[in-house]
Amino acid sequence: MDIEYIVEQVTKRISEKLKITVEASGRHLHLSRESIDILFGKGYKLTKATELSQPGQFRCNERVSISGPKGTIANVIVLGPERSQTQVEVSKTDALILGVKPPIRESGNLGGSLGITISTDKASLKIKEGLIIVRRHIHLTPDDANLFKVCDKDIVKAKIFGERPLIFDDVVIRVGKQYSTAMHxxxxxxxxxxxxKGTTAKIIK
Structure with a gap:
């Protein structure tokens, strides 16, 4: 067998192994127990619709509206399970519709972020902080972090192999046993x- 062909095939397999699945996240929110009680009723339990790629995370049947100074966005997806603090994640385009300028943050980093009004047909709630644009990031298992030679909180570039290929800068690495490897x-x-669907990315350090 031709040695150049063998090298080409091995290189191709290695290259494919180093590609990461990319997932696009639309606007959604995570609710605290207190927020669930206010919006849906005391002791209400979120109902699971579909599992998400990250272990233990799921899309709920429940929907809410979010409102800012200039507009309202209806039918916003709730993700479970419940969290210790309510977090609303929107895009820059969503923020323009709402008339707000939320900071770009990692999930969970909510101190000093913006407030927003969340509503259902039963009640409304104004949170003082929790509205953010989530910083693009890559979830990695510890084994995959070793494979890609990166550590938790590293900042990397990522080449996206989409229909309009580009390189994203300022991508934060998040490593944990609780994660499934994917770029968000x-x-x-x-x-x-x-x-x-099926778009992949490659880490560029």
């Missing part, structure tokens, strides 16, 4: 790279 971007970023 919002819909604005997805549109920029021509995202379709």
């Amino acid at each position: 971007i919002d819909y604005d970023e997805a549109n920029a790279c021509g995202y379709i």
